[in-house]
Each structure stands twice: as structure tokens, then as C-alpha cells.
Amino acid sequence: MFSDPIEFKELFLKKLEMMYGKTFPESTSQDQFFTLGHLIREYISMNWIHTNEQYRFNKQKQVYYLSIEFLLGRLLRQNLTNLGIYEIVDKGLLDLGIDLAEMEEVEHDAGLGNGGLGRLAACFLDSLASLNLPGHGYGIRYKHGLFEQKIVNGFQMELPEQWLRHGHVWEVRKSDLTVEVPFWGKVESYTEKDVLRFRHVDAEIVAAVPYDMPVVGFETSTVNTLRLWSAEPAAYKAGKDMMKYKRDTEAITEFLYPDDTHEEGKILRLKQQYFLVSASIRSILDSYLYRNGDLKELHENISIHINDTHPVLAIPELMRVLLDEYSFEWEEAWEITTNTFAYTNHTTLSEALERWPIRIFQPLLPRIHMIVNEINERFCRELWKEYPGEWKRIEDMAIISHDEVKMAHLAIVGSFSVNGVAKIHTEILKQREMNLFYQYYPGKFNSKTNGITHRRWLLNSNPSLSNLISSSIGDEWIKDPSKLVKLKEYHHDTAFLKDLYDVKQGNKQKLAGLIYESNGIIVDPSSIFDIQVKRLHAYKRQLMNVLHILHLYNRCVEDPGFDFHPRTFIFGAKASPGYYYAKKIIKLIHSVADLVNDHPLVKGRIKVVFLENYRVSLAEEIIPAADLSEQISTASKEASGTGNMKFMMNGALTLGTLDGANIEILEQVGRDNIFIFGLTAEEVMKYQHHGGYYAMEYFHYDTRIKKVLNQLIDDTLPDAGDHFETIYDSLLTENDQFFVLRDFDSYVRVHEQAGKAYENKEHWSRMCLQNIANSGYFSSDRTIEQYAKDIWGIAQGSLMK
The missing domain is CATH 3.40.50.2000 (Glycogen Phosphorylase B;)
Incomplete structure (x- = not known):
């Protein structure tokens, strides 16, 4: 239908006038998006018909x-990329004063x-x-x-x-x-x-x-x-x-x-x-x-x-x-x-x-x-x-x-x-x-x-990283993601590692802008972006994450000289409408954020952000900016996970349990390029079958745990009321079904390990490189x-x- 930007532009303007009976200057962004969509669908139609005919006969x-x-x-960007016409359309629209990236935002x-x-x-x-x-x-x-x-x-x-x-x-x-x-x-x-x-x-x-x-x-x-x-x-x-x-x-x-x-x-x-x-x-x-x-x-x-x-x-x-x-x-x-x-x-x-x-x-x-x-x-x-x-x-x-x-x-x-x-x-x-x-x-x-489609989750959602990869090893990885392994050749290339670090910082700055625009919170792109985005469920243990944040807050208050690399904790999650426990955890995250974000003794070293209405298009903004990928489900409970693969592919380091596909990520990257903590699946199932776990013991003998749990029900948290008594009871009266307290010490220690690792930029970038280079295995092409x-x-x- 069109082979260059000029030809595309002519067809686009003609299509818009035919569809809406108005000239281009009179058109809205909605008109322009639907015009482009119909034009692309027509572009697709001959191959669609041909494919169906082949399957039929x-x-x-x-x-x-x-x-x-x-x-x-x-689907707009994905379709344009897969058809190989993204640049043609981008240039054609630019001639008309239309930013294709802004047009993509029109699509629901x-x-x-x-x-x-x-x-x-x-x-x-x-x-x-x-x-x-x-x-x-x-x-x-x-x-x-x-x-x-x-x-x-x-x-x-x-x-x-x-x-x-x-x-x-x-x-x-x-x-x-x-x-x-x-x-x-x-x-x-x-x-x-x-x-x-x-x-x-x-x-x-x-x-x-x-x-x-x-x-x-x-x-x-x-x-x-x-x-x-x-x-x-x-x-x-x-x-x-x-x-x-x-x-x-x-x-x-x-x-x-x-x-x-x-x-x-x-x-x-x-x-x-x-x-x-x-x-x-x-x-x-x-x-x-x-x-x-x-x-x-x-x-x-x-x-x-x-x-x-x-x-x-x-x-x-x-x-x-x-x-x-x-x-x-x-x-x-x-x-x-x-x-x-x-x-x-x-x-x-x-x-x-x-x-x-x-x-x-x-x-x-x-x-x-x-x-x-x-x-x-x-x-x-x-x-x-x-x-x-x-x-x-x-x-x-x-x-x-x-x-x-x-x-x-x-x-x-x-x-x-x-x-x-x-x-x-x-x-x-x-x-x-x-x-x-x-x-x-x-x-x-x-x-x-x-597996995940690397074309959407790397090529489309992280163009700066994709361009760096292609300029270094060629673009064969787009068709054959196993070729990403060639990046290992740059393991000791300090210039490449600096470029990789700079790409991540650029993505973090973009996300920081989105956070300020949506939440009004200023976050520091030089802090560790520690991200947990997924469905809100007790076994996924967003609760352990937020209790750890409360623990870090306590350290800052108790010891103003407490030295750790600043963290920005980013959450995104929806709780099922009838899942009241999960909704209480969302409220807890916000109460902790209200406590921590502007506290004078924290001095901006901890920021907590909850991005509402988590969805695919928001994930595409968040994942490229992650430093740490929180995959902390109770071992044996997560079937696989796919978010862990998306983060890994975009150069985030996994901080997680030996659960689901985390185990296979570990196999691919090696113990030195991932942060593992907590009970194994065998240990969890042993407790479940034979008993022997008593959450109250951890409450009594670990002062850190005792303090953060008491803070759920005293007057520490803003606007707490009695909202968090259910959470408190689930951990102690109901014996902590998902072993949050059992894994808490291990979780604290692995976070300290990650924080120290981040201090060495070149070493951290080398770990990120190993994750990207070994992520080809987790392409859905291999799975299919x-x-x-x-x-x-x-x-x-x-x-x-």
C-alpha cells in the first residue's frame, strides 16, 4: 500500500477525509488514531486473507x-513493528506534526x-x-x-x-x-x-x-x-x-x-x-x-x-x-x-x-x-x-x-x-x-x-537498550533471541558497560518523570529502583516487602547515621474486588508511604510509590527502569511467573525465592548474578505436611519483627485505625500461612547484599549484562x-x- 513516508502521508490524509468528512486541521487525535488504525488494518488484510486461505486449503x-x-x-506499535513500517509511519506523521508516541497513548x-x-x-x-x-x-x-x-x-x-x-x-x-x-x-x-x-x-x-x-x-x-x-x-x-x-x-x-x-x-x-x-x-x-x-x-x-x-x-x-x-x-x-x-x-x-x-x-x-x-x-x-x-x-x-x-x-x-x-x-x-x-x-x-515475547518486552518497550544491543551484536536477536548470548563478549568492555548503565539511568529518569506526573512524588534516579509489580495476592508476599520498608524506616529513625544506598520502592498491583485481605495490603503500602516519604530523619533515602491501575502499557514504562526485580513468592506457590523474565530481559537483577521460573533464571545466569533468599519449596512443603513452624516464636525472638508488627496496630502509621489488625492476626494468630516472618531475616540480609553490590557501578552493570545475555531462553518463541x-x-x- 505504501513504501515511503510521502506515499503513506498521502494515503493517511485521504483516508482521514473519507472516514470523517473533515480536513486534517479539523481532526482530533482520536480521528487521527482511528484513521491510522484502519489504514494499517487494510495494509494487513491481504496477508490475513492469504493466511486464512492457506489454512483452509x-x-x-x-x-x-x-x-x-x-x-x-x-497493539499499534506492535503491529507497525511486526509489519516493518514503524519508521515509515513515524516519519510520515512527523511531517504532519503528529508525534507517533503521543498517538499511541490514544489507544486503550x-x-x-x-x-x-x-x-x-x-x-x-x-x-x-x-x-x-x-x-x-x-x-x-x-x-x-x-x-x-x-x-x-x-x-x-x-x-x-x-x-x-x-x-x-x-x-x-x-x-x-x-x-x-x-x-x-x-x-x-x-x-x-x-x-x-x-x-x-x-x-x-x-x-x-x-x-x-x-x-x-x-x-x-x-x-x-x-x-x-x-x-x-x-x-x-x-x-x-x-x-x-x-x-x-x-x-x-x-x-x-x-x-x-x-x-x-x-x-x-x-x-x-x-x-x-x-x-x-x-x-x-x-x-x-x-x-x-x-x-x-x-x-x-x-x-x-x-x-x-x-x-x-x-x-x-x-x-x-x-x-x-x-x-x-x-x-x-x-x-x-x-x-x-x-x-x-x-x-x-x-x-x-x-x-x-x-x-x-x-x-x-x-x-x-x-x-x-x-x-x-x-x-x-x-x-x-x-x-x-x-x-x-x-x-x-x-x-x-x-x-x-x-x-x-x-x-x-x-x-x-x-x-x-x-x-x-x-x-x-x-x-x-x-x-x-x-x-x-x-x-x-x-x-x-x-516465555515472553521479546519483541514487545524488549524491542518495543525498551528502544534505547534494543539499539545498544543491535549496534553491538547486530539485529539477528530480534528473530532469534538465543543470539543475545553474544553480549557475553562485552563482559569486560568498560565502554559498553558504561553505555548499558547510562541506558538504565535514562529509563529511570523517564519513569521518575511519570511518577512525578501521576503521583506528585519526586524520586531520585540515582537510587535503587526496587520494583514489585504483579497481581496482589498473599502468596506473592507484597506484605514482606512493605514490612521490610518499615524496618528500614526504623533503622533510619533509630540511627541517623545508618548507611545504605537510597531506595525507591515501586509497587503496582490490583487486588480482586472481593479479596479484602489484599486490599488491606494496598492500604498498608500507602500508609507506609505517607509515613516514610517526607520524614525528616529518612531524608529522602527511602521513597515508596504505588502506581495505580497497573496494566500492560504501564508495565512497558516500568520494567525497563528496574534495578531490582522483586520475585518473592513463598517457594512452591508461584507456578512460573513471567514478570521475572521481562525484568531479567531488560537488565534488572532478580531478588527472589527459589520458586517458579526463578530457579531456571538462576540456572541461566549463575549464583553470582541473582539474589536468592528464603525457604526452598521442599522446606515449605515439609512445614505444611509435618508442622513445626510457629510464627509467634519469630515475633518474640526477633526484635525487628516485633517492632514492625506492633507498628501495624499502634499509632505509628498515618490513618491506620484498625485497618491492619487483620494483617497482624494473619501473621500471628493464624500462624503466617505464607512464611513471611520465617523468611524475613533472610530477606533483610539479601537486600543488604544487593545494596552493597549496587555501589560498584561497573560490577552491577556486568551482572545486568549477564541477565540480558542469558534471557533469550525465556522467549515465548522457544516455548511455542x-x-x-x-x-x-x-x-x-x-x-x-
Whole structure:
């Protein structure tokens, strides 16, 4: 469409006038952004059509990735970079007096996710397209993504997130591909050729309308598709309360993760999950039948991947379609189904594994309940043959027990592959959480360590570092991130190390400006930027971080001569609306900030900053500026983490526990280039299984701990009231479930170690260099190559190579 800035500029101005009926001087920034977006989408369209045609007519295996979350962030810069036209567009717009960086700010984050789960899915789609692999994403088009967080007097307030307020330039509505999804109703039986069959009748029908978004590969003609489903009313049926039906229908895709602390919320969540999988399975099968025509060979031609348990109802849904719509016998349908699905587990927390009460499940999804019940009956009979008389084992492995459907059990039984997302996570699944299943299905379990797309998280979000890398080792690393290892050649190059230090300082100055603009806090870019940004959860231990800050404050007050390198502690986190404990920690962070930031005895050596409404676009500003990356979850609780990889890739040093992918970061960089502390996973699990941990002992025998905990409930903290008694009780009365006090001394000492290391700029830069050079392993390209080869069995199409 355009090959230089002049040609682009002409097309842009013409497009703007056609779209809005106004001249360029009359246009708003919103007009200009949408004009550019439509122009780029048209630029993409021919390759998008070509890719879809190839997938339609080439007999190659394809993968469908089902996820309740896709945390995409902004897409303009990513699309321009991947198309190789960023500089052309930048220069063309500059001629018109438009700053492309400012235009990027007009785009709303597509916040269709809560954290690592959804961001991983987005990274995977990028890698699938960039590696020319036939992969499609399926998710939900939430009208409101994860809530917009506002901090009022230190408290989190939730506002509806409005990413669709002005429309979404990258999506295409496909009304002609609408699918009907049934809820409620009943199941009736009938006989067909002497075979008992079933059908779902008197159902409430919801229309699933697809919106397709292009997923552009980096410097390739491949453009894959992310299909997001929107719930809309189907044809009106007499006798219905039309207004209630309309409200109930639209609620399905109104909010990401509706509050499930009450029955209505639980029903809505389960509706969302079935809505996603029912529509997606129909879409997948329609596409497959158009290409191939023989459902008996389905598993040989496609793989369907379940990203955590939210889409696991795809397994009984495929069974339903094969049994009820195509008259397969059970055994053949089950053979096809179990060889089609693969499942990724994302948690080691048994309490986080989904369970659905039968009282909700059965009336809402009557036919699916019948099928799940039959799967369970047959599975338990298999177990009885293998383990006769072992009632407890069978009870523990059953898909339905104690009037609940256990979704992780259904996922394992109904799939051919079960993978964890880091080495230690997979081992914990095999040896602890899923041990009985591992004994029964040892061949199903495998490990695939998570990855991140280095193109977004280094190339796009940190251009100054990217330019330094490319000017030193060339730009092959952009296509092949393993080439970053060439940076090790500069280990003793003092000029390069100084440049690397200067790049970090430049990023820190930019973040300092953002902090002043958003929070009104002046921070010192020469201080250590110590950053913990992630979902707020007790096991991630933001609490330990803030208690340590309180301890440093006490040292400053007690000893005005206390010598340590100044620190800027930066937090970003959202707490789930119903997670009151996590909200108390947010309030605590703000109270400590109010105490510390302007205290005369602290003298600016400690600053505490909470950046509200943490999201992808904010992460892209924060991560390049980090010196220390806080990855301090209780060992054995974090499945993998991906933030740890983003920080490492941008030259931050990890300060963390031996948990999740931290262990593999340690393996890559060596003990001298990371700060490790705390209990190991084995030690944590030993305490959990055998007892022996008494938090009160640490309170009584460690004066530092006693002082900071008492400060939670005395009058030390501004505006404390009784807000922090819950936290105090959780640590002492409830015996500190996540071992904050047990790891506190080790945490203090490793911080002292990090502070001393930072004093030697050249040595610190050398450690940063080792982290960047070894970060290529954590690219999602590597992860996806392993999924493609080891699980899905897909390869590049002949026209894509």
C-alpha cells in the first residue's frame, strides 16, 4: 500500500477525509488514531486473507488455543513493528506534526485479562504468528476488561474499565458466523436405529457473535486470528421476560471475572466458560469440516489447547457434538476427544483448582452434566480395575465427588497432554498436587517453561537498550533471541558497560518523570529502583516487602547515621474486588508511604510509590527502569511467573525465592548474578505436611519483627485505625500461612547484599549484562517451538517457510 513516508502521508490524509468528512486541521487525535488504525488494518488484510486461505486449503495440522483471558495491551506499535513500517509511519506523521508516541497513548489497553495467564496467551499468539505456525486464539470479548483501579485515601476503588468506549480499531465483526449457545432447559431421550440418543430441549439460547482480530507475525506474511465472542440476544421467543433475558444474556460478556462470592456470580462465571467453549467448538468444527470432512480424523488434523481449567468444558462439549449431532458411539467419540485436547495447569494452590457445585452445574448445563457424569462413571470403573478396593484413592481421583465437578480432574482425564509451566511447578504437580494422576498417567505429564515475547518486552518497550544491543551484536536477536548470548563478549568492555548503565539511568529518569506526573512524588534516579509489580495476592508476599520498608524506616529513625544506598520502592498491583485481605495490603503500602516519604530523619533515602491501575502499557514504562526485580513468592506457590523474565530481559537483577521460573533464571545466569533468599519449596512443603513452624516464636525472638508488627496496630502509621489488625492476626494468630516472618531475616540480609553490590557501578552493570545475555531462553518463541513439536505436532505451512 505504501513504501515511503510521502506515499503513506498521502494515503493517511485521504483516508482521514473519507472516514470523517473533515480536513486534517479539523481532526482530533482520536480521528487521527482511528484513521491510522484502519489504514494499517487494510495494509494487513491481504496477508490475513492469504493466511486464512492457506489454512483452509492446505492439509496441515492446526492448533486452537482456548483461554478465558487474553491480556493484549495496546497493539499499534506492535503491529507497525511486526509489519516493518514503524519508521515509515513515524516519519510520515512527523511531517504532519503528529508525534507517533503521543498517538499511541490514544489507544486503550485491551485489558481482557488479570495477569500472567492472559499475558502468556497474548505472547503465545505473537510467537505462533512470528514462527509461521498455524495457530488460532479463542476468547471472550468482554465489554469491560479488568476493572480500572483508582486509589482514594490509600484504598483501592474499582471502576468499570472502558476499553470499547470509542470502539476497537483492530476488530472485525463477523455476524454471519454467529453461533447459538444453549443454557438451562432439559434433556430428552429418543431412539434412532435402535440406539438411545439424547437432545437438549427448551433451552435458553444465546447468540455468540465473533469479532476477529489479526495477529501479525514479525517480518513474515503470516497473520493469524484471535476470535473473541460477544454474547447477544438470539431470536425472541414468546413467553419470555424479554428485558430479563436481554440483561442476563449481555451479562455473560459484560465483565471479566464477575464476583462469584454469591450464587448469581457463580452461575455467571460458569455461563461464561460454557459460552466460550460451546461457540469455539462449533467454530472449530465448521472450519475443520469445510477443509477435511471426516470427523473420525479430527485429532490427526487439529489440537485444541486448554489454557488452565476455565475452558475445560470444551472436552464434554466436543463429546456432546460427536454423540448428539453426528451420532458417534461413545468409545469412538472418547478416543477422538482425548487425543484432541491438551491442558496447561497454572497453579500449585489446591484451593485455586476449580470446582463447580452440582446444584449449579446440572440445571444450567443439563446435557453437559450427563456427559461429565458418564465420563466420571467410566473413569472410576477403570480405576477400580487398576486399584480394586482402594476407595479413598478412587474418591480422590474422581471427576465428580462430594457433589462437585472437579475441573482439573476432567482436564487431565480428557486430554492427551498435561503440562506445568516451569520445571519445579511440573515436579510439584507430579509429586504432590496431581500425584495420583501422575501414577496412573505418567506419560501425559510434561514441562514447558513459560516465555515472553521479546519483541514487545524488549524491542518495543525498551528502544534505547534494543539499539545498544543491535549496534553491538547486530539485529539477528530480534528473530532469534538465543543470539543475545553474544553480549557475553562485552563482559569486560568498560565502554559498553558504561553505555548499558547510562541506558538504565535514562529509563529511570523517564519513569521518575511519570511518577512525578501521576503521583506528585519526586524520586531520585540515582537510587535503587526496587520494583514489585504483579497481581496482589498473599502468596506473592507484597506484605514482606512493605514490612521490610518499615524496618528500614526504623533503622533510619533509630540511627541517623545508618548507611545504605537510597531506595525507591515501586509497587503496582490490583487486588480482586472481593479479596479484602489484599486490599488491606494496598492500604498498608500507602500508609507506609505517607509515613516514610517526607520524614525528616529518612531524608529522602527511602521513597515508596504505588502506581495505580497497573496494566500492560504501564508495565512497558516500568520494567525497563528496574534495578531490582522483586520475585518473592513463598517457594512452591508461584507456578512460573513471567514478570521475572521481562525484568531479567531488560537488565534488572532478580531478588527472589527459589520458586517458579526463578530457579531456571538462576540456572541461566549463575549464583553470582541473582539474589536468592528464603525457604526452598521442599522446606515449605515439609512445614505444611509435618508442622513445626510457629510464627509467634519469630515475633518474640526477633526484635525487628516485633517492632514492625506492633507498628501495624499502634499509632505509628498515618490513618491506620484498625485497618491492619487483620494483617497482624494473619501473621500471628493464624500462624503466617505464607512464611513471611520465617523468611524475613533472610530477606533483610539479601537486600543488604544487593545494596552493597549496587555501589560498584561497573560490577552491577556486568551482572545486568549477564541477565540480558542469558534471557533469550525465556522467549515465548522457544516455548511455542516446544509446544509445537512435543505436544501439538504442528509445523510451518509450505507457503510460510
